[in-house]
Amino acid sequence: MWSTLSNAGVPAADRFEWFTDMVARDLVPVSVTSPYADDFRAEAAVLDLGPLRVSAHAHGPLRSRRPAALTRRSDPEQYQLALVHGKNPMWISQNGNDSGPVVRELVLWDTSRPFESGTRDEHGISDVLVLHIPRAALPIRADKVDRLLARRIPAQRGTGAVLARFLTSLGDHAAECGPGELARLGGIARDLAAVCLAEHADAAREVDAGARSRALLERVKAFIEHNLDDPGLAPEAIAGRHHISVRSLHLLFQGEEESVSRLIRRRRLERCHADLARPELAHHPVHAIASRWGFSSAAVFSRAFREAYGLTPREHRRQTSRSTSCTDPQGSLRTGQTPPDGSLLTWLNG
Numbered sequence: 001m002w003s004t005l006s007n008a009g010v011p012a013a014d015r016f017e018w019f020t021d022m023v024a025r026d027l028v029p030v031s032v033t034s035p036y037a038d039d040f041r042a043e044a045a046v047l048d049l050g051p052l053r054v055s056a057h058a059h060g061p062l063r064s065r066r067p068a069a070l071t072r073r074s075d076p077e078q079y080q081l082a083l084v085h086g087k088n089p090m091w092i093s094q095n096g097n098d099s100g101p102v103v104r105e106l107v108l109w110d111t112s113r114p115f116e117s118g119t120r121d122e123h124g125i126s127d128v129l130v131l132h133i134p135r136a137a138l139p140i141r142a143d144k145v146d147r148l149l150a151r152r153i154p155a156q157r158g159t160g161a162v163l164a165r166f167l168t169s170l171g172d173h174a175a176e177c178g179p180g181e182l183a184r185l186g187g188i189a190r191d192l193a194a195v196c197l198a199e200h201a202d203a204a205r206e207v208d209a210g211a212r213s214r215a216l217l218e219r220v221k222a223f224i225e226h227n228l229d230d231p232g233l234a235p236e237a238i239a240g241r242h243h244i245s246v247r248s249l250h251l252l253f254q255g256e257e258e259s260v261s262r263l264i265r266r267r268r269l270e271r272c273h274a275d276l277a278r279p280e281l282a283h284h285p286v287h288a289i290a291s292r293w294g295f296s297s298a299a300v301f302s303r304a305f306r307e308a309y310g311l312t313p314r315e316h317r318r319q320t321s322r323s324t325s326c327t328d329p330q331g332s333l334r335t336g337q338t339p340p341d342g343s344l345l346t347w348l349n350g
Contacts, residue, residue: 041125054129056129065115079135081133082129084126089102148197159192191212228294287301
């Protein structure tokens with residue numbers, strides 16, 4: 001469902017113009033300059049999520065300006081929230097604020113206001129993932145959102161980390177989703193963005209209880225994902241960690257396809273399933289891999305594995321070992337991982 005674009009097949013002299021046209025369509029019209037305009041390499045990918053949209057951009061060094069004249073001429077009336085990947089930082093100035101270098105963090109701007117932005121590294125490739133949020137879809141007063149424009153927002157902790165993980169995981173699973181499911185994912189992205197921005201704008205009360213619950217659900221799921229190796233991971237521990245009752249935790253999962261306990265079990269089994277197929281782990285006993293992902297009983301693990309996959313862990317390992325000579329063991333990525341080279345577009349394009 002990702003629509004991908006690249007200027008690799010465009011004549012070198014026309015690549016920069018291709019890029020500026022693409023930015024005007026997929027982000028917002030800006031005036032762009034680059035020391036490498038004679039042969040500018042760029043790729044883009046776009047995913048529609050109902051009223052929201054996600055776009056990914058990989059490009060060389062540049063500087064862009066959106067003056068007031070362009071703002072008056074064309075305005076999609078959006079907040080654009082960017083997650084900066086890789087090692088090459090970007091910066092943006094808007095509304096009297098200057099972000100400074102943004103690396104592996106979030107940064108917000110408003111298409112209805114002038115801004116300047118660019119990249120710091122003269123030789124690196126920038127990878128940026130942008131969530132396009134209609135202004136009317138964000139339930140926070142504009143004057144409070146203004147406080148966050150061109151300010152770095154952490155993406156390594158709290159709701160910012162959950163939002164970042166959710167957005168990057170779309171590269172793994174968006175192709176499996178139909179239009180209705182993508183629209184639902186857009187609603188989750190909006191709720192996570194609203195809760196994240198509200199926390200940093202001191203506007204938590206402006207976000208409705210439903211959005212806060214949905215954001216909490218995604219935060220719980222992220223916590224589960226990061227603690228699957230803990231044998232003590234159970235509803236009581238999860239509820240305590242998030243300062244809610246066990247009953248409230250189960251209510252969070254009421255509208256989901258599986259309960260919290262079933263989610264934990266499924267994700268542990270999937271991790272074991274993947275590790276048992278890895279040639280570099282072939283010398284690890286099956287029970288050690290099961291223990292690594294939180295199973296305290298080898299017998300319980302074997303029974304659960306067979307129920308889930310129709311064969312025993314050892315049978316699965318034997319089957320996959322016969323086919324590894326025909327496949328690249330490093331050729332796939334787990335849910336939520338970014339690509340080894342840092343390029344989201346390389347990931348999306350396979």
